[in-house]
């Protein structure tokens with residue numbers, strides 16, 4: 001897999017213009033969702049090549065990362081005359097970089113792509129590392145490829161229009177990167193003043209300082225991921241470190257999806273019925289009702305348990321990390337004072353994900369379907385200490401259920 005270039009930009013317009021000028025392409029396309037078209041595209045409009053580009057827009061949200069919307073992108077590329085020499089810019093969160101990346105990987109056997117992530121999740125995780133894909137047949141990321149973009153341009157300026165829930169979602173992945181990396185990466189993350197960032201009562205000077213600090217933290221976080229992906233691009237070994245918190249986190253996510261509607265994660269038998277399937281952009285009369293929309297957007301939620309929406313990925317990972325730090329403590333000797341420190345932080349910022357013991361068997365069942373499992377054994381990535389990663393860890397069912405107890409007791413429900 002070719003190494004992608006990841007640039008933390010200071011001046012996106014100049015750096016993107018220079019990069020585009022260094023390439024030859026016959027046609028430029030930009031993929032956005034409806035929110036990034038409104039909030040992010042205007043920041044690029046002054047670039048002459050962008051002004052001339054063909055815009056493709058899809059509905060926002062992970063349930064639209066599907067075959068219908070992918071086909072819409074292929075169709076637009078085809079009818080607008082894209083060729084092997086065309087270039088596709090994916091401007092959006094992980095939903096857009098995943099689906100646009102896969103459209104790029106497959107159209108005419110592969111056209112070049114550039115990712116411009118606009119969420120924190122995409123900046124530190126989804127847009128970096130070359131995994132692309134769509135959800136299919138009720139299964140999350142079921143169809144996809146490893147197809148790195150030519151370049152990833154990360155500009156934290158885009159985050160100014162992103163809501164607190166989505167900032168926290170990406171931040172959980174940054175905490176994960178720090179936990180699998182070093183105390184040096186972790187300490188400034190835990191000290192960063194998220195409350196002021198969310199408060200809306202900061203001065204312009206404070207905001208500028210916070211943005212510059214966040215940019216440094218993002219850069220360090222991306223470096224952790226890049227370093228791991230470079231060693232193991234196809235996830236045969238050490239890349240599994242990036243799954244820390246995700247075995248139980250995915251189970252929480254699945255539970256949350258099933259509570260709302262049939263699932264998008266892990267179980268073919270529970271696939272979406274055609275009536276629940278989202279439709280192609282442009283068929284407004286057939287659009288999803290707000291209760292069907294799976295995305296949490298636009299507000300910091302008080303409690304995800306009571307929300308009508310499923311939990312955001314990063315919030316599920318934050319809860320999953322607490323359980324998996326408990327397992328790390330019990331089975332690999334992860335220090336208890338460090339577990340308490342992370343728990344304190346997660347409790348301060350992330351709403352509890354509520355479940356009770358009647359959900360345990362179902363949660364366990366979800367874990368048995370995790371993609372990382374081999375030979376029917378649930379494979380955890382655990383930590384013996386910060387930065388001391390143990391992949392392929394087998395843990396007894398009893399301990400796993402104990403970790404679910406630990407989370408509930410810690411959050412007092």
Ligand SMILES: NC(=O)c1ccc[n+]([C@@H]2O[C@H](COP(=O)([O-])OP(=O)(O)OC[C@H]3O[C@@H](n4cnc5c(N)ncnc54)[C@H](O)[C@@H]3O)[C@@H](O)[C@H]2O)c1
Pocket residue numbers: 033034035036039040060061062065092093094095096098118119120121122125126127128129130131132141158159160161162163166169295297313
């Ligand atoms: N490929 C990978 O390695 C990888 C890793 C992690 C996650 N993912 C995928 O990423 C997706 C989740 O990514 P996400 O959390 O970025 O979600 P997302 O792309 O759905 O974005 C979340 C919401 O924020 C909106 N938005 C995006 N940028 C905005 C901005 N600057 N201002 C205002 N609103 C904005 C979007 O329209 C959407 O409503 C999932 O599909 C997940 O499977 C992939």
